[in-house]
Amino acid sequence: MPVINETLGQYSELFMLLAAGTYTVAFIAFAWDLAKSSKALRAIDAKAAASAPAVKVAVAAGRASGSLGGPDAGGPAGRAERPTSGLTIEGGTAAGDMKYGAERRVPARVAVALTVLGVLIHGAGVVTRALGAGRVPWGNMYEFLTTGAFVAVAVFLIVLIRRDLRFLGTFVIGLAIIMLVAASVSFWTPVGHLVPALQSYWLIIHVSIAVLSSALFTLTFAMSALQLVQSYRQKNLAAGRADKLGFMRVVPNALSLENLSYRINAIAFIGWTFTLMFGAIWAEKAWGRFWGWDPKEVWTFVIWVVYAGYLHARATRGWTGTRAAWLSIVGYACVIINFTLVNTVFNGLHSYSGL
Numbered sequence: 001m002p003v004i005n006e007t008l009g010q011y012s013e014l015f016m017l018l019a020a021g022t023y024t025v026a027f028i029a030f031a032w033d034l035a036k037s038s039k040a041l042r043a044i045d046a047k048a049a050a051s052a053p054a055v056k057v058a059v060a061a062g063r064a065s066g067s068l069g070g071p072d073a074g075g076p077a078g079r080a081e082r083p084t085s086g087l088t089i090e091g092g093t094a095a096g097d098m099k100y101g102a103e104r105r106v107p108a109r110v111a112v113a114l115t116v117l118g119v120l121i122h123g124a125g126v127v128t129r130a131l132g133a134g135r136v137p138w139g140n141m142y143e144f145l146t147t148g149a150f151v152a153v154a155v156f157l158i159v160l161i162r163r164d165l166r167f168l169g170t171f172v173i174g175l176a177i178i179m180l181v182a183a184s185v186s187f188w189t190p191v192g193h194l195v196p197a198l199q200s201y202w203l204i205i206h207v208s209i210a211v212l213s214s215a216l217f218t219l220t221f222a223m224s225a226l227q228l229v230q231s232y233r234q235k236n237l238a239a240g241r242a243d244k245l246g247f248m249r250v251v252p253n254a255l256s257l258e259n260l261s262y263r264i265n266a267i268a269f270i271g272w273t274f275t276l277m278f279g280a281i282w283a284e285k286a287w288g289r290f291w292g293w294d295p296k297e298v299w300t301f302v303i304w305v306v307y308a309g310y311l312h313a314r315a316t317r318g319w320t321g322t323r324a325a326w327l328s329i330v331g332y333a334c335v336i337i338n339f340t341l342v343n344t345v346f347n348g349l350h351s352y353s354g355l
Contacts (some may be wrong), residue, residue, distance in 0.1 A: 008132030015125030029111035042161035
């Protein structure tokens with residue numbers, strides 16, 4: 001039996017390596033999609049700018065001959081002078097959406113297909129790790145990072161069914177690759193049994209919700225980072241400066257990113273609230289107390305406070321724009337600290353890194 005478990009563990013590591021490689025190719029495809037889409041939008045704008053003088057001349061000639069009528073001919077006099085074929089908006093063009101969409105679908109479809117393949121291979125790695133350990137694969141830092149990366153990518157693909165968030169692909173897949181590399185290089189742990197405190201059904205309940213909430217926080221972190229970049233770009237454009245971040249033209253505007261991030265953070269916050277509650281119940285079952293100011297407990301509560309402050313400040317205090325984005329990023333930084341430094345540096349009852 002130990003030989004079988006060790007073999008399954010080796011298969012799991014091979015699957016993780018293959019998943020990381022597949023994600024790397026998907027990352028390149030998503031980056032290619034951003035670059036190609038930005039180039040397509042620039043071409044459309046250049047064509048619109050070139051045709052604008054001709055449109056104005058034609059309108060003036062029509063007015064002179066009376067073919068377009070005057071101010072009383074069905075609307076404002078200047079309406080016909082406004083070219084709409086090249087009107088650029090964040091994420092597409094007003095009248096050129098269909099053409100633009102068809103042009104960018106090839107690299108985007110390749111990237112999504114590779115991501116689906118990668119997540120299937122990744123899932124096989126998680127399952128074989130669980131079979132080799134004879135339990136859920138959440139007992140140490142290696143297992144938490146590999147499972148967390150899998151859930152983050154899976155959530156991203158599920159959200160794609162309802163919303164076109166392919167612009168996030170480069171950032172989400174990039175974070176997943178970093179997590180897999182960190183797990184393999186810094187936190188690798190052989191297949192083994194759990195410490196007695198973790199041998200409980202509460203492990204499945206508590207950690208599964210924590211992993212899902214962390215995956216959602218990962219998505220909102222990427223959105224908040226993009227929101228800051230997009231906000232900076234929009235200010236430069238408003239001031240008449242050159243657009244040096246052309247790839248951001250295929251990303252929604254800062255306000256749209258902020259609104260979507262806020263909604264997802266609200267869902268993740270509910271999950272984190274249950275994580276905190278179920279963790280307290282588990283602590284009472286394992287150690288006879290609900291709260292003991294253990295470093296892990298403290299940082300779990302810190303994360304809850306930061307995101308509660310974020311939701312409250314944005315909903316009632318008018319903290320919008322870059323302030324809200326930075327607060328969301330601070331919350332995710334606390335999540336990273338909780339799952340890295342707290343597990344590896346601080347001594348406590350939750351030191352289950354396996355290192």
